[in-house]
Amino acid sequence: MPTDERPLDRILRDLQERAKELNCLYRVDEILSHPDVNFGSALEELIRAIPPGWQYPEIAQARVLLDDRVYQPDDFVETPWALSAPIVSEGETIGRVSVSYTDQRPEVDEGPFLQEERRLINAIAERIGYRVLQRRLKAAIAGARQPGDGSEGEWGVILNFLRGTDRSLLxxxxxxxxxxxxxxxxxxxxxxxxxxxxxGERTETDREQENRPVRRAEMKDLDELAERTFELAAEHLLEDELVHSIQSWINEDKASFLYSAAEHLDAPLVELASAIDRFQSLNIDEDDLPEAVRRGLRVNLIRRFFSDQLDFINSAKNVTRVSDFYDLVHHMVFTPDSRGKLGGKSAGLFLASRIVRDAKEHRAVLTGLRVPKTWYVPSDALLEFLRHNNMQDVYDRKYREIDLIRQDYSYLVQAFKAAHFPPEMSKGLAAALDDFENCPIIVRSSSLLEDRVGSAFSGKYKSLFLGNQGSKRERLAALQDAIAEVYASVFGPDPIEYRAERGLLDVHEEMGIMIQEVVGRRVGKYFLPAFAGVAYSNNEFRWSARIRREDGLARIVPGLGTRAVDRLSDDYPVLVAPGQPGLRVNQTSDEIVRYSPSKIDVIN
Structure with a gap:
C-alpha cells in the first residue's frame, strides 16, 4: 500500500476488496447449489471462481483436495504463500481448499492475506462440506429406496444414513x-x-446413602436402542409425524452453532454476524425447527442486539423471525471487537416494523407503509471512539456541578468534532453512504437508556439532518461530524440532569447511532416530506369530553417533523385524535387561522 495514500482512498480500496469477497462467495453458492451440474465439474469451475475474490487476483490460484482427488489449474505451482481451510463433513476432515499467490506480497494479517480472506476461505470450505453431506444423503436415500428394501419408509432411510455417518447425532x-x-x-x-x-437406578447401597449422587448411567448398544425406539415410534405415530420430528431435530442440531453464538452475550458482533450468515446459507427453514428452539433463538438474538428488558423481549419474540437479523447485521457498522447493542430507539423501530408487518387485520390500511432505509452503529462504538482519541475521561463530567457542565459543553462539542474515527468505523460509514447514495439522511441517537419505561429521554440527545450532497469525501466528513456531535450530546447538561433526576447517573451510558434516509421529495433546491409528525398512544391533552385517553394524539406539521417534536413558542402543530378524527381543536375560522402552522422546516 502506498505510504502517501489518503485515508479516503484507503477506505474506498478496502470497500472494493469487501465487494470482491462478497461476489466471490455469491458465485461459490451459485456453483455449488446448481442441481444439474456434476459435482466434479462444479469443483473445476469453483477453482476458477475463487481467485477473483482475493486481494491480488492476478497472481492467485485455488486448489481443492477432496476424497483423494485434486482440483487445480493446469499451471498450478506450489508456493510458500498459501492460505487454506479444512473441508469437514459429519465431524470428519475430508479435504482442504487453498488459495496461494505465485509471487510474494507484503505481510498483513496472516502472511500476505487479510483477516477477511481467512473468513472467506473458511466459509467456502464450509459450503463445500455441506454440499458433500447433501450428496451423501441423496445417495443413501436413493440406495435405500431400491426395490426389495424393507418397508421402514423415509425415516428408516435417514436412520440408516446416520448409522454410517454421524452416530453422535443418531x-x-x-x-x-x-x-x-x-x-x-x-x-x-x-x-x-x-x-x-x-x-441408572439406585442400588440398595445408594438407597442407604441418599445424600450420594446417583451413579452415572451409560447408554446401551446404540444400534439396538435406535431400532427398538423407532419401531415403537412407527407403531404409534404417522410416518409424516415421525419424519417431521426427525427432520426438526436434525435441523436443530444444524442450528446449534447459532444458538450458542446468540447465547454468548459477550461474543463479538462479527462472530454473531458470521453465525447468522451461516444459518442463512444453510437454507434452514425456521418453521422446521422445534418451537422451543425457535423461541430460544429469537429471545437470545433480541437480548443480544437490543435489550434484556423482559417487557420488550415478551413483545418482540412473538413478531420476530431469525431471518430478520440477517438484514440487520448487513446494515451495521461495527469494529472487529464490537460487543455493543443497538440502543432503545433502534429497538423501538425494529419492534414497530415487525408489529406492522404481522398486523394482518389492518393490512388494507397499512399497505404501502415502509420503514426508511436504516443503518446502525452499536453502542460500544462510542467507547471505541473515545479510546481512539484518548478521551475516556469525559465520563467523569457527569459528577461535576451542572453549571460547570453547561458552561464548557460547547467546548466539548468542538473537541468531539475535531477527533478522528477508528479506520474500521470509517470503512463501515463509507459503505453506508454508498447504500444511501445521494439521498438526504438523518443521524439519530439511540442510547441504551433511551425509550425505556420510565426514561424516554425525549429530545435530550441530538438528531441531525444532513443533505448528503457533494463528493464522497465531503459526505463522509459531514456524516462523521454529525455522529461526533451526537456522541458529545451524551455528556451534555440536559441528559446528565435528566439521568440524575431518575437515579441513572451511575449507569455507564453508551450511545448507539441510527442513520436513516429522509423520506420526502426534492422541490427546487429543497428536500422535504409533505408532512410529518409524532403520535402517542395515550392522549393527555383532550379538548373534548368525547375524546378518550386511548384515542391517542398526533402532532402533525408540514415539512420535516422537527416542529412536531419540539414545542415552539412561535408556531403550532395540527393536533388530531386518531380515535376521534372529526373532533377538531379549533372551531372558529379565527382560531383555525391563528393556530395553524405558519413555518416549515426543510433540508437545503
Missing part, C-alpha cells in the same frame, strides 16, 4: 424420540427409557 435423535414418546403417553416408552440406561 444418539441424540434416539434420545429425543424416546422422550417424545414418553411425553405422548405411548405405552412401553418409559420402560424403553429405563432399559436404555445401564446402572
Amino acid at each position: 444418539r441424540r435423535i434416539t434420545r429425543r424420540m424416546i422422550n417424545y414418546l414418553v411425553w405422548s403417553g405411548v405405552q412401553h416408552a418409559e420402560d424403553l427409557l429405563v432399559q436404555s440406561m445401564s446402572s
Whole structure:
C-alpha cells in the first residue's frame, strides 16, 4: 500500500476488496447449489471462481483436495504463500481448499492475506462440506429406496444414513424420540427409557446413602436402542409425524452453532454476524425447527442486539423471525471487537416494523407503509471512539456541578468534532453512504437508556439532518461530524440532569447511532416530506369530553417533523385524535387561522 495514500482512498480500496469477497462467495453458492451440474465439474469451475475474490487476483490460484482427488489449474505451482481451510463433513476432515499467490506480497494479517480472506476461505470450505453431506444423503436415500428394501419408509432411510455417518447425532435423535414418546403417553416408552440406561437406578447401597449422587448411567448398544425406539415410534405415530420430528431435530442440531453464538452475550458482533450468515446459507427453514428452539433463538438474538428488558423481549419474540437479523447485521457498522447493542430507539423501530408487518387485520390500511432505509452503529462504538482519541475521561463530567457542565459543553462539542474515527468505523460509514447514495439522511441517537419505561429521554440527545450532497469525501466528513456531535450530546447538561433526576447517573451510558434516509421529495433546491409528525398512544391533552385517553394524539406539521417534536413558542402543530378524527381543536375560522402552522422546516 502506498505510504502517501489518503485515508479516503484507503477506505474506498478496502470497500472494493469487501465487494470482491462478497461476489466471490455469491458465485461459490451459485456453483455449488446448481442441481444439474456434476459435482466434479462444479469443483473445476469453483477453482476458477475463487481467485477473483482475493486481494491480488492476478497472481492467485485455488486448489481443492477432496476424497483423494485434486482440483487445480493446469499451471498450478506450489508456493510458500498459501492460505487454506479444512473441508469437514459429519465431524470428519475430508479435504482442504487453498488459495496461494505465485509471487510474494507484503505481510498483513496472516502472511500476505487479510483477516477477511481467512473468513472467506473458511466459509467456502464450509459450503463445500455441506454440499458433500447433501450428496451423501441423496445417495443413501436413493440406495435405500431400491426395490426389495424393507418397508421402514423415509425415516428408516435417514436412520440408516446416520448409522454410517454421524452416530453422535443418531444418539441424540434416539434420545429425543424416546422422550417424545414418553411425553405422548405411548405405552412401553418409559420402560424403553429405563432399559436404555445401564446402572441408572439406585442400588440398595445408594438407597442407604441418599445424600450420594446417583451413579452415572451409560447408554446401551446404540444400534439396538435406535431400532427398538423407532419401531415403537412407527407403531404409534404417522410416518409424516415421525419424519417431521426427525427432520426438526436434525435441523436443530444444524442450528446449534447459532444458538450458542446468540447465547454468548459477550461474543463479538462479527462472530454473531458470521453465525447468522451461516444459518442463512444453510437454507434452514425456521418453521422446521422445534418451537422451543425457535423461541430460544429469537429471545437470545433480541437480548443480544437490543435489550434484556423482559417487557420488550415478551413483545418482540412473538413478531420476530431469525431471518430478520440477517438484514440487520448487513446494515451495521461495527469494529472487529464490537460487543455493543443497538440502543432503545433502534429497538423501538425494529419492534414497530415487525408489529406492522404481522398486523394482518389492518393490512388494507397499512399497505404501502415502509420503514426508511436504516443503518446502525452499536453502542460500544462510542467507547471505541473515545479510546481512539484518548478521551475516556469525559465520563467523569457527569459528577461535576451542572453549571460547570453547561458552561464548557460547547467546548466539548468542538473537541468531539475535531477527533478522528477508528479506520474500521470509517470503512463501515463509507459503505453506508454508498447504500444511501445521494439521498438526504438523518443521524439519530439511540442510547441504551433511551425509550425505556420510565426514561424516554425525549429530545435530550441530538438528531441531525444532513443533505448528503457533494463528493464522497465531503459526505463522509459531514456524516462523521454529525455522529461526533451526537456522541458529545451524551455528556451534555440536559441528559446528565435528566439521568440524575431518575437515579441513572451511575449507569455507564453508551450511545448507539441510527442513520436513516429522509423520506420526502426534492422541490427546487429543497428536500422535504409533505408532512410529518409524532403520535402517542395515550392522549393527555383532550379538548373534548368525547375524546378518550386511548384515542391517542398526533402532532402533525408540514415539512420535516422537527416542529412536531419540539414545542415552539412561535408556531403550532395540527393536533388530531386518531380515535376521534372529526373532533377538531379549533372551531372558529379565527382560531383555525391563528393556530395553524405558519413555518416549515426543510433540508437545503
